[in-house]
Amino acid sequence: MDLQLHGKRALVTGSTGGLGEAIAKMLAAEGAAVIVHGRDEPRARAVASTIAHDGGRADIALGDLTSDEGADAVYETALAHGEVDILVNNAGFYDHLDWNTAAPRNWADTYEINVIAHVRMIQRFVPDMRKRGWGRVIQIGGGLAGQPLPSLPDYSASLAARHNLAVSLARELKDSGVTSNVVAPGAILVPAVRALLERIAPRHGWGERWEDIERGAARDLVPNDVGRLGRPNEIAAAVAFLASAHADYISGAIFRVDGGTIRSVF
Incomplete structure (x- = not known):
């Protein structure tokens, strides 16, 4: 299947390793020009070099998304070589905390990294997509958003916020040509x-x-x-599909890729 990503540019936040790296590599393999984002320059350059070695196109954008200044730096660097058509909000963090160890400060830090940083990217890149009449915004969420465990309460709540904001954004982008969706991995x-x-x-x-x-x-x-x-490439494949022209009719969706971990008849 031709995903028709040639000529598109995609920014994948937190793509110097893990799921983000797999997503960036698959989008590049499908023809998109990719912007590898992270805070560690050697790691970002290593991912970009691998993509280039495999015949893809990749730039890097460095910055800490937990500050407006860092988000501005990523925005300006990303636009240096062209517009961004696809935003994959993947960057995130969790620690192995529970209700006894997750202090209010931990909750605030988790929310800042996992939610507010995503909002910063949306508010910078989506207006340009809207003007052009085409774009894709994809949040990486998770099953813990809807079926939380006793542990990781701060992280689970931040995932729920990611899911919620993605659906709200889809409503806001009605008739704009820009879609907003979530890919919700299971254990990867x-x-x-x-x-x-x-x-x-x-x-x-x-x-x-x-x-x-x-x-x-x-x-x-x-x-x-x-x-x-699950394997990272299985998440990357779902992201690539939602980023493609074949997903024009999908917006406000929670796309679960979890082997059936989350079980619901609706």
């Missing part, structure tokens, strides 16, 4: 997740081989209907 196998699961495997009795650990985690920790964790 990125290096940090693998390291965590390998560390806690002994106390859960999952064994020592990675295949057994993953199967045990998918059974006991993040139950789903597929029996494994």
